[in-house]
Every structure is written in structure tokens, then in C-alpha cells.
Amino acid sequence: MLHEPAAPQGKDYGTAYKTKLGLWMFAIYAVIYIGFVTINLTNAKLMEKPVFLGMNLAVVYGFGLIILALVQALIYNALCTRKEKALKAADTASDTEVQA
Numbered sequence: 721m722l723h724e725p726a727a728p729q730g731k732d733y734g735t736a737y738k739t740k741l742g743l744w745m746f747a748i749y750a751v752i753y754i755g756f757v758t759i760n761l762t763n764a765k766l767m768e769k770p771v772f773l774g775m776n777l778a779v780v781y782g783f784g785l786i787i788l789a790l791v792q793a794l795i796y797n798a799l800c801t802r803k804e805k806a807l808k809a810a811d812t813a814s815d816t817e818v819q820a
Contacts (some may be wrong), residue, residue, distance in 0.1 A: 733807035745792050752788065756781050783804050 759766055759777070767778035 731811075733811060734800055734804040737803045737807075738796075741796060741799060742753075745796055748783075749788060749792060753785060756785060 759781075767781075768776050771777045772780045
């Protein structure tokens with residue numbers, strides 16, 4: 721039985737851009753996550769304090785990290801899609817000029 725990709729595979733026009741953007745977004749998330757871990761390591765009692773609608777800092781910070789990851793994923797997808805379309809259009813235009 722032949723197993724092929726579910727979607728047709730083609731040239732990836734934005735590999736370099738996606739890599740650079742992904743690393744920057746990961747670095748931002750990592751710094752914020754390191755803050756969460758640092759608070760837990762250095763002053764765990766601080767995580768017990770209510771900060772928002774009766775929820776403690778641990779819950780608020782944890783949900784904040786989850787929401788940040790989702791927002792970053794949406795931003796990453798939007799920016800990469802826009803860049804891929806622009807690069808593909810530029811590549812198609814240059815192919816058309818070469819053929820003409």
C-alpha cells in the first residue's frame with residue numbers, strides 16, 4: 721500500500737523567514753516562561769497570592785502562558801502565510817520574465 725502526503729508538496733518559499741521568525745518567537749516565550757520558573761524557584765509563596773478575580777498568580781501566569789502560545793501561533797501563521805504568498809508571487813513573476 722502506497723502512503724503519500726495528504727497534501728501536495730511543493731517548493732517552500734519561506735523556509736529562512738519561518739525559521740528566523742520561529743526562533744525569535746520561541747526566545748520571547750522562553751524568557752517569559754523562565755520568569756515563571758524563576759518565581760517558583762525563588763519565591764514559591766508569591767504564587768499563592770490572589771491577583772485576578774480571586775485566582776492566584778500561578779493560575780493566572782499559567783493561563784497567560786497558554787494564551788500567549790496560542791496568540792503567537794496565530795501571529796506566526798499569519799506572518800508566514802503572507803510572506804510565502806509574497807515570495808511565491810515574486811518567484812512566479814521572475815519565472816515569467818525569464819520565459820518571455
